[in-house]
Amino acid sequence: MLRNDRVNNVMERLSCDQLLICDPLSIYYLCEKMIHPGERFLGLLLRRNRTPILYVNELFRFEEELGVEKKYYSDIDDVAQLVGVDTDHSAVLGVDKILPARFLLPFMEQGIASGFMNGSVAVDHTRAVKDSVEIELMRESSRINDAAMAQFKGLIHDGVSEKEVAAQVMDIYRSLGAEGLSFPAIVAFGVNAADPHHMPDDTVIKEGDAVLFDVGCVYHGYCSDMTRTFFYKKGPSKEQEIIYNLVKNACESAEEYVQPGRRLCDIDSIARDIITEGGYGPYFTHRLGHFIGQEDHEYGDVSQGFKEVTVPGNIFSIEPGIYHPSILGCRIEDLILVTEDGHEVLNHYPREIEIIG
């Protein structure tokens, strides 16, 4: 059913009078109806003070009333003609940032609007502020992730490879009530933990290895995302301990700083400065975090380049790391919610040094 509050939020933020949304997740967000159109066109047209129109291929017919006008089309229909009947040809049309060229170019050729602009920021900004329903789902998704982390560390034993561990992640999430992965799980042993984009391979665990899990699940359409770095059978060396505690301090200090009205670039700086002052600045090679919700990566990030200011309902990751190829690769990540008067860390799995196995 159409979520009028969310639609109104989008229209308030929009700088033109008509917007064509195509991202199935944004359409789900606004109408509570998930349609996977594959390569076929799917669109939700919003116009001020008019009933929204949903364009759906007849292959995906459905019964529910959503409070929108449904217009079905077939594979032999012309999509530009279909949409052009409803758009104001003398006004600018905001289009979804993901609208593919194969639709946008015919829209232009057929002149279904006087101009075209990327209208997604209106939806992105709305999606970046979670409402109470979404916050509860995000909390539960992270609760499952905390419980799963406690089980993942139990999968590590002599002789096991990263791939073998990663292959069991989904079953554990499923047993805890999640419906899927929010991204392919990262499981990295030893030196592999020093590659922030490492994908699980045939590397077998060795005593003394760092064991990095960067994992998340989907619960009722909402994502979690957390990283912990363990040590296998042997505590860290002195230098490893220094790096670990620097990352932990960077993570916790950045979290402490979060409240409404903070610039996201300044949150990044809190963590980055700590790591830089500790002498490992060059080994922290990525942004501090990213917004998250229906997708693991959503509009908005916690980086030097992102000057926007936090508002209650924002949820993003805080995930500093130090990737030193010969000492230690380590990352610690939580999700954090901006509340009315501060913040709430959504992950509760401990951040202390933990020896497993």
Next chain:
Amino acid sequence: MLRNDRVNNVMERLSCDQLLICDPLSIYYLCEKMIHPGERFLGLLLRRNRTPILYVNELFRFEEELGVEKKYYSDIDDVAQLVGVDTDHSAVLGVDKILPARFLLPFMEQGIASGFMNGSVAVDHTRAVKDSVEIELMRESSRINDAAMAQFKGLIHDGVSEKEVAAQVMDIYRSLGAEGLSFPAIVAFGVNAADPHHMPDDTVIKEGDAVLFDVGCVYHGYCSDMTRTFFYKKGPSKEQEIIYNLVKNACESAEEYVQPGRRLCDIDSIARDIITEGGYGPYFTHRLGHFIGQEDHEYGDVSQGFKEVTVPGNIFSIEPGIYHPSILGCRIEDLILVTEDGHEVLNHYPREIEIIG
């Protein structure tokens, strides 16, 4: 390494002088380098008689020489400026059909070409004609699929649900050497087989049920796709047998008809006419088939609306079905290759009525 033969094929089919390809699968097809850029820009610019340029975010740096000029950019760079340095602003630029509006609109605003057209058909037509390397991979992918089908039927026993069966499909493919699924497996029992888009649910098998498997795997980047319909513990009724044999006859007759120079719509007609003359026309509700290769669904289909003519190297599915809610839902699907002098069916799993369990 750049596949010059494939690039030349693309440029010959292109009706402008510069083409920007963005689909990671098309880039892999042309350069043998797979990059998953996520939400970041990835582009391969082809220009007549010039070295191709590959634009890659610096997060995805790599060492190999591909025979292209690599241009790295960072998250703070402007993609339109980056590409605009290399395009001819006084000529039309062909763009990838999947190029998202968030890139295409700035390209237009900054005038990096005199006009923009969907240039994908040049790539699509090239990808639709498989070369010998691809044909061998497609054969092997379907060989694995044949072997897997023989194991899938063994998963059916009293008390098992569709979901439980579907959850085991990937392990079987992996044990046979495949790397992934070409699409989520369809496992449908009884009346569910009469829904061509059914997704596995908690339905439990019953004696006398039809058991439909529509499954495929990925082998070295190439997809297979096959459907068989079995009967559980009890042979089909007289009416079910008529439907089954009509579908089988439609499938085999269409396959027999395939050779170079056939219109794809006429191949569709062969199967459709048989089912219609048998009295079940209204229950065959989809196109006869689709092209396949690196993706399960590629450009080109076997339908009334697709008038193009087959050439050697085309590979597509032939998959007639009859979906009668109260008698039987049944589909039989093979992949078929157009050869120089006829065709080669890539699937060898028998199409005869088979009682399992």
